[in-house]
Amino acid sequence: MVQRFDVGTRLSEMAVHNGTVWLAGQVPSDASQDIGGQTRQVLAAIDALLARAGTDKARIVMAQIFLADLADFPGMNAAWDAWVPAGNAPPRATVQAKLARPEWKVEIVVTAAL
Helix, strand or coil: EEEEEEEECCCCEEEEEEEEEEEECCCCCCCCHHHHHHHHHHHHHHHHHHHHCCCCHEEEEEEEEECCCCCHHHHHHHHHHHCCCCCCCCCCEEEECCCCCCCCCEEEEEECCC
């Protein structure tokens, strides 16, 4: 059985199946902040969704990070490094991408184990 969370007409924020949790791309709620602030917002949203599924960031098995501008890579990494649990940094890819809204600086997708 697939369990979906926050189901909309276009997407669900999260799906859980067979011990795996997939999150939709998480974006900042307050796009007026700099890359550090936007990244922290996104990471907090990831924490909240993973908690709802019954898991946490130490169980992330893959992260994909999309940056609107690669010049923001150091600022995003500073927020990420402060957030990721020591000894549990997951495999990760970071790419530059044109995001759906021009004010967004970062979008993050994660997959985690239950």
